[in-house]
Amino acid sequence: MKATIEGGCGCGAVRYVLALDRLPPTYACHCRDCQTWSGSAFNQVALLPEALLTVSGPVALCEVTGPSGRVSRQRVCGVCHTRLYSTNSARPGLVGLRAGTLDRSDALDVVAHIWVKRKQPWITIPDGVPAWPESAPPEQFAHALARR
């Protein structure tokens, strides 16, 4: 399959290719941690099998152990420190790609919202888009991400 989905960091030192023929679905996490880590109102993520991602350029690793003992490994550009993707010991084999780094981020769909009890008050979730006050039950979440 020809990969046509690409992205990269703000300075251009790191580029990546996804082995997909169309943009992946994304979700928004409105939790306080995501607001802090992203420096923004929420974190827009595409959850993907790690094998689909090919990265080139200098990537730096930032490892954080949460209170639950789960280890989050954030990958950032080694030059400009744009957050690119992360892995988590709680979901081996998957990457959470920071969807705003995709070249075609303007064409992405947000198909689910989690931790909306922490969302900024000015954000309105569109009718018909699944949302949960905290984390979504895994089966319901998978169903929401699969629905296009």
Ligand SMILES: [Zn+2]
């Ligand atoms: Zn960079």
Ligand SMILES: [Zn+2]
């Ligand atoms: Zn979050």
